[in-house]
Amino acid sequence: MSNLLEVKGLTKQFGGVTAVSDVEFHVKPGEVVAVIGPNGAGKTTLFNMISCFISPTTGEVFYKGKNLTGKKISTLAQLGISRTFQNLQIFENMTVLENVMMGAHIKLKTNVLNAAFRLPRIKKDEKLAYEMALQVIKMVELEDLLYEKAGQLSFGQQKQLEFARALVYEPEFIMLDEPMAGLNDTETNKMASYIREFKKKGCSFLFVEHKMATVMELADRIVVIDFGKKIAEGTPEEIQKNKKVIAAYLGEEVV
Ligand SMILES: Nc1ncnc2c1ncn2[C@@H]1O[C@H](COP(=O)(O)OP(=O)(O)OP(=O)(O)O)[C@@H](O)[C@H]1O
Ligand SMILES: [Mg+2]
Structure with missing residues (x-):
């Protein structure tokens, strides 16, 4: 099946800082994909480019084969894309x-x-x-x-x-920037169950989250960002075993 979202060579420079560097990945229809990485890795910047809040320095975003790059934020709702913010x-x-x-x-x-x-x-x-x-x-x-x-x-x-x-x-594709941040365990589990419920209805999700237990449980696939670059991508099992990811982010105690 063709991809719902396709991110190609996305790069964002703020002055001299390269916040996101040549990131590529995709989301298939019905998938829940997580983006993880250390603080300041470029996850929100990546989200802002995909959801047309900022334009990329270079690179392109395709949704259902349509080029979203440079589109207005209002176009996204019409296409059935929605997002939440790291700050409420x-x-x-x-x-x-x-x-x-x-x-x-x-x-x-x-x-x-x-x-x-x-x-x-x-x-x-x-x-x-x-x-x-x-x-x-x-x-x-x-x-x-x-x-x-x-x-x-x-x-x-x-x-x-x-x-x-x-x-x-009723969007088909939803981007959530740290939906569980600041929530206690009960609230975190509730939020995870809402995501699962909407997944069952056919929604696809891209979400950033630091709570690893939830990420591993919810995500079909995980994209790992470190210093603006994608350093790994795979299933939760693959990511937990990935040496680069452990060194950059997960540390040993989490795995
Ligand atoms: N508008 C901006 N102007 C200049 N630099 C920025 C801007 N937005 C982000 N940055 C820088 O880009 C880098 C990536 O920031 P970003 O917010 O995307 O990280 P993040 O992965 O979402 O971090 P966190 O996990 O803490 O939310 C950081 O170095 C940040 O300071
Ligand atoms: Mg962020």
């Missing part, structure tokens, strides 16, 4: 429901033409956004907090909320 990006003064409905509207806006003949459109879109939001909020177990301000939630709940907002418009 939720609206603290809005409710849980409003935060997730914002995500739903991204999809509905792209369907304005289709909806043009279905009047009254706005009311209908609002209802649809509510229903889409409610469904995903239930999946991440926040339905008791629908009208709570996002700023009042615990950190773990805020991460669940951001995940829900990324998933609400």
